[in-house]
Amino acid sequence: MSDVYILGIDMIKFGRFPDKSVAELGAQAATMALDDANVSIQDIEGLWCGNLMQASNMVGQQVLRQIGQTGIPVVNCANACATGATAFRDAWMSVKAGIYDLVLAVGVEQMGKGLLGGAGARKGIPTEGLLGSATMPAIFAEAGMEHARKYGTTFEQFAKVSVKNHHHSTLNPKAMYQIETPLETVMNAEMISYPNTKLMCSVNVDGAAAVVIASEKKAKELGMSRAVRVKASVLTSDPFTERDLVMPDVNTCTRLGASKAYEMAGVGPEDINLVELHDCFATAEILHYENLGLCKDGDAGKLIDDGDVALGGKTPVNVSGGLLSKGHPLGATGIANLYEVSTHLRGEADKRQVEGAKIGMTHVIGLGSACAIHILEKV
């Protein structure tokens, strides 16, 4: 089977755009990606649109109303925080299957400020603060504390993840924030859910990202010089594990996805030059170093201590600034991660460029759960 390529990809600078509609933000990213690929919407054979909060509003068709109603099939896709990556993957599958040669995937989200969490009780009384907490910071704090229980991971080590990612984002003009946050600033920020302080929680922002996906035939026809090869695309759900019902297990689905992705790509963790992973909270990033095989089980704390995952280290992680500082517009995040890795593989990441990057990985988790992993390769 022939390979599939990213031909054009871009994202808007993440921020807060209350005066714009979701469709306008999506359309903006879509035209940027089309321009990057040097193609027109008239050339596109199908659109996959990822959006979570307005999933019933036919956002993909609304985007086409902005940029060109050509009658192509539109699939609107929602998969929690894996929404954008799922839209990309399903678009990729259509090309891989030989149905289309040139398709577009868009991820877009408008977010309010404040805490995200589980839906309220359907009957009876609210159980938040009565039967523990269903807020996202607490859920990911509990997942991090499981790691602390097993390996003695410290509050300081979790906090170092935020120091690193906020530092990285100072080099990324498309990130929400470009602000250094020293260790004491992170640790002394308002405690939200121990051990996650406010600076260890991802930022709710508006954002959009889009990607043009091409068959090998089409990519050769249009020019391969900036094309990026999709070496692996994997989506998993959470297999049964004993505590998953009360303590969402983001580890098992990630490990399952990582092993499938490495097998599909024919590479191992040692071959990966950079990773954009799902740092929705600082505690989560620590877990995924091990889940993605970047280090042995139990060594994640040492990995952050030694700087191996910082820009300039062995395997830089979240050089974009990650969800913690670039921001986390749920439906856009999966494609924004692909944009970051593609930009490095193209050698266009400017001050934050991972030198000599040839292979990169993206990872997202939608709680509930969905895990999407992609491995991309420089052509």
Added chain:
Amino acid sequence: MAEATPAAGPLPVVDFLKIPEAGDPYLEGHRCKKCSAMYLGAREICAKCSVRGEIEPVKLSNQGELYSFSIVYRSFPGIDTPYISAIVDLDGGGTVKGNLVDIEPDPNNIQFGMPVEVVYRDALGRKDKEGNSYLSYFFKPRS
């Protein structure tokens, strides 16, 4: 609907908290007879081994140990903080999430694996629209 009058006694906060006519309240699990997977709440099909019609109710232990936790300082509007959100493994099977009470919410006070007991108390005064009171479960340290 004519049922505007509150029920005589408190209602259970979740379906898996059982309040018998006689005897003490308890938590109920549902265990797969084939693979021993444990669930909270009745079900037909086992999510682990997919067997059908083999899930039986079991009374869960009131003793267990703290598996993981977070201390919650910021919650939804109107929810008192701080409190300890705890994941507890019950002796004999079953994992339950709830508030760990009767202990200062300070990470230095809380040890992984510390023995805890399930206790049954009023649901922090929370009532539903009909004015019903609720019985909830909590964890407290066990010496």
